[in-house]
Structure formats: C-alpha cells, structure tokens
Amino acid sequence: MLNKKAQALVEFVLILPVLIMLIFAVIDFGRIFVSQNQLETLLGKVNNISKDNINYDSIYNEISDHSDMAFNLSLDYGEDGYLTIKLEQQLDIITPGLNIFLPNPYTVNAIRVIKYE
Secondary structure (H helix, E strand, O other), rough: OOHHHHHHHHHHHHHHHHHHHHHHHHHHHHHHHHHHHHHHHHHHHHHHHHHHHHHHHHHHHHHHHOOOOOOHHHEEEEOOOOOEEEEEEEOOOOOOHHHHHHOOOOEEEEEEEOOOO
16 A cells, blocks of 8 residues: 555656646746736737827837837838837747757747728
8 A cells, every 4th residue: 555655656747847847838838828928919009100100209108118028129111101010029038958849049029010191
C-alpha cells in the first residue's frame, strides 16, 4: 500500500513542471490576445479625429488620452491618399522555453488604414 502512494507522488513530481509551464504559456498567450485587443480598440479612437487635422500629434494625443499603456506609433502617408497607422507594443514572455517558438520580447501590433484628404 505504501508503495502505491510513493509511486503516485513520484509521478506527480515528474509531471508538475510540465503543468506549470503549460499554465504560464496559457497566461502568455492570453496577455498577447488582450494586448492585441487593446491596440485595436485604441485605433478605433482615431475615427474621432477630424479628417483635416490628421497628423502625428493629434493621433498620438487622441490615443494616449484613452490609455496609459506604452506603445509606439508610426504613420505612413501613402501617395494614393491613404494613411497607414501602426501601433506596436512590446511584451515580455514569462514562460521559460517559450522563446523557442516566440521572440522575447514579443511585438504585438495593430494596423489601421484610413483615407485622408
């Protein structure tokens, strides 16, 4: 009877690190998806800016008024009358060994293309 209890304990100790890494990986992927959703929501605030006042400062101020997270903003004025707005955020991966599959820090980005006059 004692031998079966010891066997169960050894099996649990062997599988515990795998379960902990799996839990941390789920947390990391959840953080990535939440960050992606927040960036997309912030880009939705760009629609509140008047079309004749689209510049870096007005877009940055509109977005930063609605969020306190750190992000990088880049604008690309195309020749065809479209403006590409790109938000990026760096996330540190907390799961050991996950950097084999994902770069650390992981860059989450959201892109919006709007017509400007």
